[in-house]
Amino acid sequence: MDNIKKSDIIKKAKAWMRHSLIESHKKNTLKLIDLNEFNVNPFLLNYLGFFFGGDKKYTTLAKVLLYPRILGTSITTSFGSQMQKFISDVLNGYGSTTPGIDLEFTDKIDGRYKYAQLKSGPNAINKDDVVSISNHFKAVINRARTNNVSVMSSDLVFCLLYGEPHEKNSFIKELERDYPVYVGQEFWHRFTGDQGFYRALIRAISEVAEEINMKPLVDEVIKKLAVQIEQRYGGIL
Numbered sequence: 356m357d358n359i360k361k362s363d364i365i366k367k368a369k370a371w372m373r374h375s376l377i378e379s380h381k382k383n384t385l386k387l388i389d390l391n392e393f394n395v396n397p398f399l400l401n402y403l404g405f406f407f408g409g410d411k412k413y414t415t416l417a418k419v420l421l422y423p424r425i426l427g428t429s430i431t432t433s434f435g436s437q438m439q440k441f442i443s444d445v446l447n448g449y450g451s452t453t454p455g456i457d458l459e460f461t462d463k464i465d466g467r468y469k470y471a472q473l474k475s476g477p478n479a480i481n482k483d484d485v486v487s488i489s490n491h492f493k494a495v496i497n498r499a500r501t502n503n504v505s506v507m508s509s510d511l512v513f514c515l516l517y518g519e520p521h522e523k524n525s526f527i528k529e530l531e532r533d534y535p536v537y538v539g540q541e542f543w544h545r546f547t548g549d550q551g552f553y554r555a556l557i558r559a560i561s562e563v564a565e566e567i568n569m570k571p572l573v574d575e576v577i578k579k580l581a582v583q584i585e586q587r588y589g590g591i592l
Contacts, residue, residue, distance in 0.1 A: 356463065356546070356547045356548055356549075360448075360547075361547050361549060361552060364445060364446070364547070364556070365555065365556060365559045367444055367445040368441075368445050368556060368559060368560060369559055369560065369562070369563050370444070371437075371440065371441055371444050371445050372560050372563040372564075373563055373566075375437050375440050375441075375444070376433055376434060376437050377563075377567060379433040379436070379437055380425075380429060380430050380433045381569065381572065383425075383429045383432070383433060384425050384429060384569070384572065384573065384576060385572070385576070387421060387424055387425065387429075387576055387580070388575075388576050388579050388580065389583075390420075390580055390583040390584065390587065393420050393424075395420065397588060397591070397592070400416055400419065400420075400584075400588070400592060401416075401592045403416075403419040404416045404419055407419050411592060412581075413581035413582070413584045413585045414577055414578070414581045416581070416584050416592070417576075417577045417578075417580035417581040417584060418577055420580060420584075421573070421576060421577060421580060425573065434475055435475050435479070438473070438474065438475050438516075441516075442457050442458070442473060446458060446473075449546075451470065453470060453495060453498075454491065454494065455472065455487075455488070455490075455491025455492075455494065455495070456470045456471065456472065456491065456495065457471060457472055457473040458470075458471040458472075458473050458514070458546075459471070460546055462545045462546075463544070463545055463546070463547065463548030464544065464545050464548075465545075467507075467509070467510050468510060469510055469511075469512050469545075470492075470495050470506070470510060470511050470512070471511075471512045471513070471514045471537075472488055472491065472492075472512075472513050472514065473514045473515075473516065474513070474514070474515055474516070475515065475516050475517070476515055476516065476517050476518045476522075477515060477518040477519075477522035477523050477524060477527065477538065478522075478524050479515065479527075480524075480526050480527060480530070481526055482526055484526065485526050485529050485530050488513060488530060488534075489530065489533065489534075492508070492511040492533075492534060495511060496508065496511070508533065508534060509534075509535055511534050511535075512534060512535045512536070512537055513527070513530055513531075513534055513535070513536045513537070514536075514537045514538075514542040514546075515527075515536070515537070515538045515539060515542060516539070516542070517539045517557075518538045518539045519538065519539060520538050520541075522538075523536065523538065539553055540553040540554075543556065
């Protein structure tokens with residue numbers, strides 16, 4: 356992969372961050388302006404307010420509810436749900452028409468042509484996914500055998516956009532017994548041939564983050580949640 360193609364991936368990744376992931380995160384944050392979006396535990400709410408902020412102001416209680424959602428669950432869900440869009444928008448030149456395969460590329464380290472399933476990070480699959488991915492890989496091997504195409508089990512790879520090898524969950528380790536798993540830096544190295552590409556891509560995404568200031572939106576959601584908390588729990592908490 357030449358420098359022009361690698362530069363194009365970074366450019367598309369930045370556009371994906373701006374127009375897909377950030378917009379999705381913003382949309383999910385605005386949904387949380389309604390207190391009914393939360394399963395409030397009134398036995399713990401005051402405690403968490405004092406634990407987090409040292410008081411039980413309604414704005415503090417609103418932050419206790421909101422922050423875990425927008426800084427944890429919401430963005431994690433958005434990132435996962437936007438994965439297919441990342442593949443089609445950013446890696447579109449390497450997409451696959453083979454059922455169950457996301458990416459096809461020539462491995463820049465061993466020179467073999469690889470058929471890859473691509474997921475986000477180290478906890479991206481569960482037990483059912485192991486069976487599904489294995490079945491897709493077996494189908495590729497069977498199809499290749501029928502068409503007299505040379506495909507080895509080591510040419511069927513499971514790849515993660517980010518993470519470190521030691522972070523792989525038990526299901527990924529189970530899949531790894533039969534097929535190679537490329538995590539984070541190793542995947543991007545094999546895909547682009549550039550050992551430093553993974554860090555360069557993280558840097559590029561981080562640059563987009565510096566363009567964003569959602570604090571006014573978050574403050575507005577907190578303000579409206581605080582009013583609803585007072586209306587529902589005022590005089591009790």
